[in-house]
Amino acid sequence: MSVAESPPSSLEARIRGLLPALSPAQALVAEEVLRDPAGVASSTIGELAARCGTSLPSVTRFCLALGLAGYAELRLALAAENGRSSTSWERGTGAEVSPDDSLDEVLRTLLRADTRALEDTVAELDVQALGQTVHEVAQARRIDLYAVGGSASVAEDLRLRLHRIGRGANSWSDVHTALTSAALLGPGDVALGISHSGETNEVLEPLRRARQQGATAVAVTNYPRSPLAQAADLVLVTAARDITFRTGGLAGRHAQMIVLDALYLGVAQRDYERAAKSFDLTAEAVSTHRTPHR
Numbered sequence: 001m002s003v004a005e006s007p008p009s010s011l012e013a014r015i016r017g018l019l020p021a022l023s024p025a026q027a028l029v030a031e032e033v034l035r036d037p038a039g040v041a042s043s044t045i046g047e048l049a050a051r052c053g054t055s056l057p058s059v060t061r062f063c064l065a066l067g068l069a070g071y072a073e074l075r076l077a078l079a080a081e082n083g084r085s086s087t088s089w090e091r092g093t094g095a096e097v098s099p100d101d102s103l104d105e106v107l108r109t110l111l112r113a114d115t116r117a118l119e120d121t122v123a124e125l126d127v128q129a130l131g132q133t134v135h136e137v138a139q140a141r142r143i144d145l146y147a148v149g150g151s152a153s154v155a156e157d158l159r160l161r162l163h164r165i166g167r168g169a170n171s172w173s174d175v176h177t178a179l180t181s182a183a184l185l186g187p188g189d190v191a192l193g194i195s196h197s198g199e200t201n202e203v204l205e206p207l208r209r210a211r212q213q214g215a216t217a218v219a220v221t222n223y224p225r226s227p228l229a230q231a232a233d234l235v236l237v238t239a240a241r242d243i244t245f246r247t248g249g250l251a252g253r254h255a256q257m258i259v260l261d262a263l264y265l266g267v268a269q270r271d272y273e274r275a276a277k278s279f280d281l282t283a284e285a286v287s288t289h290r291t292p293h294r
Helices: 011-021 024-035 037-041 045-052 056-065 071-084 089-093 103-124 127-138 150-164 175-182 201-212 250-270 272-285
Strands: 143-146 170-172 190-194 216-221 234-237
Touching (some): 037 071, 045 056, 056 071, 127 250, 150 190, 170 175, 201 216
Parallel strands (some): 143 170
């Protein structure tokens, strides 16, 4: 996707990604912005501070945490984003499933959430960090992948994809084996930790150990100020939001997968002939295990 074709950056995704790391006062401002973005866009900084029960400096610090110059820029960004959609953020993403929703409504909620996660992830992703990760993985001596739970299936998918193009990688979901592998890494190696929350100790501990050993540490997480992000040299941020009964659910894994698919394709591009040859050889090796359609 070219830069011109990329979806617009989502202010909502940035706010939700930073929310766990904000101070209590800044979090009050964030929650009010998420609740009523149009109302905030038409309010003065004093009116917003009063509604949130906080101070003017707290509102300003919230704006700075988002990477904005101040409250005036926040209002402009909210007005621009509101102009792109006639629905509120909450309705637009379909974040909640109620007990009375039909299965058709549940499916549409899932589709909206997953589509929004992909669009926001592509819009917010640091392409420079992705490019540096591609460079490091393409020339790595060893590649370790750390993930547990739902993220472990995403890590295993990346391991298999890299294997198909002749790039060996290890995928660890047990913290003991992950730590013992991390202890043997060093300069020229890459360790990649995948965690939606960025707070999973079974992923955080081996990534920290790998970085201490001199390996390049890469984090894939939904929260750019999470402990996992802070422990990494390079951070690839997803932008999925949870819906009812699906904390870290499929939307989160879809967001992780589009980032890691881009990483895999970038690595394949670095040595296109080798990747194509390896892919053809592996396809031929399993060709006899397909039953022809008749």
